Amino acid sequence: MNLTGAIVLFAVIWFIVFFIALQIRPRSQADAGEIVPGTPASAPAELRMKRKVVWTTMIAIVLWSVFASVILSGAVTLRDIDWFGRLGPEAPAEQ
Template identity: 65%
Template sequence: MNLTGGIVLFAVIWFMVFFVVLPIRFQSQEEAGEVVPGTPPSAPADARIGRKAWITTLIAVPLWAVIAAVILSGVITIRDLDWFGRIRD
């Protein structure tokens, strides 16, 4: 894995974790009882995107380190994932 591959792997992991973290402790404006005019009632009352981005980063970095270590160590190779015998020498 080269530098570009590592960056792409981190970005994919980060966004996957972000989409899992995003709905945690979600409260809509309707649930809060204060709907801002011009917004849908299902809009978040307090999104806290910055805090969720930091939480995502704290989770994504160790996940990326483990996955990158497995890839770089060669414990699992692309040939191990060839369940249908499509890769030929």
């Protein structure tokens, strides 16, 4: 894995974790009981974006470390996940 691949892998993991984190404990203005005029009752009351970004980054670093170590160790290769044989026939095992 080169530097570009590592950055792309981290970005993908970060955004997936971030979109999941946005759905954890959302509190609407209707739940809080304080609806700001001109906004729908389902609008977020307290977004806490900084907290979610920090947690997302910490979780993404841990997950990226796990995925990067598996990729770099060679424990799982592209041939291992080629279920439909699109990479061609496997080379015969040498004895």
